Amino acid sequence: MLEPSRPPADLARELNEALRRRALILVLGRCRVAYEGRSASRLGEGDRLVVVKPDGAVLVHRPTGYSPVNWQPDSKVVAFAPSGDSLVLRSVRERPREVLEVVFTRVDAALVAEGMEDPAELVMYLDERELRDYLARHPELIEPGLRVVSVERPVGPGVVDILAVDSRGRTVVVEVKRATAGREAVLQLARYVEALRRLNPGAPVRGVLAAPGITRQALELLNSLGLEFRRVSVERVYEELRRRGGGARGPGLLGFLSGGGASGSSRGGSG
Amino acid sequence: MLEPSRPPADLARELNEALRRRALILVLGRCRVAYEGRSASRLGEGDRLVVVKPDGAVLVHRPTGYSPVNWQPDSKVVAFAPSGDSLVLRSVRERPREVLEVVFTRVDAALVAEGMEDPAELVMYLDERELRDYLARHPELIEPGLRVVSVERPVGPGVVDILAVDSRGRTVVVEVKRATAGREAVLQLARYVEALRRLNPGAPVRGVLAAPGITRQALELLNSLGLEFRRVSVERVYEELRRRGGGARGPGLLGFLSGGGASGSSRGGSG
């Protein structure tokens, strides 16, 4: 860790060298921030954490909250510079042109982490794709007698999640949402149904919204448009996938965590 | 900074004490992560930065990218615990029920920042609301002779940004976007126009999409629906607002930064 009491010029030099070595940099201190680009913002003085990643991503974090107050997704040009008693971090990104500047009036800590390696891949379960594919393989969860015709079929206004035929031979458009459906989802489904009705004039086309939940207004809109809602339990599908996938899908939370480490001991369920 | 070579039990105790004192905690090290809640994910071993904020927000950052690979927005229950040779961070959030666990197999650095204060307010310029209100005050930027009837008027499917009347007495629905408009924006506008035509059958209703740009497909869709695109320069509006607002709106990027600090010296425009 660098000594925070150093002159800004020394700090700037060391941190720029760290940037060249593609290190991750943490700076804790008092600063103000200015951003100009797709939008523009100003932020007065406060205590913050600033992270500069090896790829040029910059994050300015306040003491609270999930999201950074200011940031730069990744930028080719990142540099520290002294400015009187202050240390300035400037990050410029092209396409779109965006400039982020952080002026530290006090640096409490500066930490440099070199040679970080993270080859692991994030395995995500039950995103919309997985839910959609599962429902396509098990259309009886949507409706008894439903036969799937196609998955991810492009029509005029977009792509239909699941296209099927019901027990009475009617075309069924299924729109899948993994979270509570709002009005937007209903209108999306309505567009697809309309497009398919135009495609086959006269043929009956039903529209089904399959989601774990739906907002009240969305349900009203859905009903007024003659469309249908079908509740699907994401938890149930997840459990089912876990059961069927067996070991391939991996164990539960605690199993995963205690399994792969240097130590095999388990910890008690703390509150 | 805590010594990383310490036994996990010691580290856990110190970090939990820091949590109680509402400190911000940084841990750099090798870890694996498991999440279960709205979705579920697993992440194998890698070098990462973990941030725990005083409000219970947890961020797990890889060496690259803007967004954390795993996180917890803010949680009441956050605790460190030893597990064999490992240090475990467990964060539980209710409503929705979500659990995040980080298992450190190696801790390279642990930093505790206490008493961070950040009272400053972020001042953001030219969000959609500001752009819409400016256009409502200066409808000539959309079209000469346009008179504004109402702003943010609710109709059936949503809220019309600007409702106006053109020089020939026709109703004009204006949909404002602060970024490049896509198909979604066109369909949104189309829905509003349709709703207003139903409201006043027979009366002519025009639809205008006002945005700094539009994608090719969106423009084709717009034309096919008989709607219109009007280019508005966000930069020009921003400059105009800066000029009119005067000092209240604040100076430009460099002016703001060199103005408020302990030192008044300016830095050269570095590359």
Next chain:
DNA sequence: ATTTCAATGTCGCCT
């Protein structure tokens, strides 16, 4: 508390 909608959204996938 719920719902809606914008966002410097970001990110991955596809053309």
Next chain:
DNA sequence: AGGCGACGTTGAAAT
């Protein structure tokens, strides 16, 4: 590279 749609979206305003 541009467009498109999902996201553990997040966040704020309005109901």
